[in-house]
Amino acid sequence: MERHSPILQLIALLFLLHHLLSHNLASTTIDLKPDKSSLLAFKSRITDDSFDTTLGKNWTTKTSVCNWIGVTCGSHHRRVIALEISYMSLEGTIPPHIGNLSFLVYLNITGNHFHGDLPKELVHLSQLRVVDFSNNGFAGDLPKELAHLHRLRVVDFSSNNFAGELPRTWFGNMTDLEELHLNLNGFSGMITLSLGYRYFYGLIALTCMT
Ligand SMILES: *[C@@H]1O[C@H](CO)[C@@H](O)[C@H](O)[C@H]1NC(C)=O
Numbered sequence: 354m355e356r357h358s359p360i361l362q363l364i365a366l367l368f369l370l371h372h373l374l375s376h377n378l379a380s381t382t383i384d385l386k387p388d389k390s391s392l393l394a395f396k397s398r399i400t401d402d403s404f405d406t407t408l409g410k411n412w413t414t415k416t417s418v419c420n421w422i423g424v425t426c427g428s429h430h431r432r433v434i435a436l437e438i439s440y441m442s443l444e445g446t447i448p449p450h451i452g453n454l455s456f457l458v459y460l461n462i463t464g465n466h467f468h469g470d471l472p473k474e475l476v477h478l479s480q481l482r483v484v485d486f487s488n489n490g491f492a493g494d495l496p497k498e499l500a501h502l503h504r505l506r507v508v509d510f511s512s513n514n515f516a517g518e519l520p521r522t523w524f525g526n527m528t529d530l531e532e533l534h535l536n537l538n539g540f541s542g543m544i545t546l547s548l549g550y551r552y553f554y555g556l557i558a559l560t561c562m563t
């Protein structure tokens with residue numbers, strides 16, 4: 354009989370699994386290129402001169418994104434998990450490339466002068482739990498695609514120029530939602546109607562007065 358013993362077969366299988374897994378991990382974890390190119394696209398849309406003293410000289414291709422100011426990478430997979438660039442006097446628009454930061458959990462750009470519409474590509478940030486776009490100059494309707502970001506826990510869009518009526522289903526699937534701030538915008542309609550009853554259970558803060 355040429356058959357190997359079950360133990361040997363098991364060991365061979367474990368080796369194979371280990372090889373496959375580590376190969377897989379290596380190829381997905383070291384690849385920071387999508388993160389780098391989306392953040393560089395983000396930087397290229399910043400038009401205010403004062404950023405030269407903050408992001409301009411710091412977000413360079415020579416260093417890893419994980420060392421960039423305002424950027425945090427996951428300790429394990431080394432992909433960008435948080436972007437916090439609040440109160441930096443940044444002015445500009447948000448490019449669709451932001452949707453490529455697919456591991457992003459925390460996004461905070463409060464207290465800047467960002468303007469324009471929000472790109473619908475934000476919907477690709479499926480891990481996103483906290484988004485703070487407050488105190489900027491964003492305008493237009495909220496992209497209805499955002500309704501699919503059902504992991505969101507904290508949403509702050511206050512103090513912008515957002516307008517239009519919130520789609521009824523907007524917050525319908527955000528079952529983890531704890532804080533929702535929409536005040537100081539130009540929204541119309543009954544915003545509370547777009548929040549289904551059951552979603553109030555988890556909600557601890559809601560501000561939507563105009
Ligand atoms: C960018 O800023 C970070 C945090 O302040 C700092 O650790 C890093 O050395 C800076 N990188 C460059 C190239 O200036």
Ligand SMILES: *[C@@H]1O[C@H](CO)[C@@H](O)[C@H](O)[C@H]1NC(C)=O
Nearest residue numbers: 386387390391449450453474
């Ligand atoms: C990132 O997103 C943009 C726009 O959504 C897209 O054109 C580009 O191919 C994407 N990929 C990378 C790696 O930047």
Ligand SMILES: *[C@@H]1O[C@H](CO)[C@@H](O)[C@H](O)[C@H]1NC(C)=O
Nearest residue numbers: 439461463483484485507509
């Ligand atoms: C965003 O950053 C500012 C400044 O650090 C902080 O005060 C605020 O609480 C942050 N927002 C969220 C939702 O964490």
Ligand SMILES: *[C@@H]1O[C@H](CO)[C@@H](O)[C@H](O)[C@H]1NC(C)=O
Nearest residue numbers: 500501502522523524525526
């Ligand atoms: C909410 O979830 C349901 C079930 O998963 C899905 O069919 C529906 O399209 C979702 N609605 C929105 C607005 O994302």
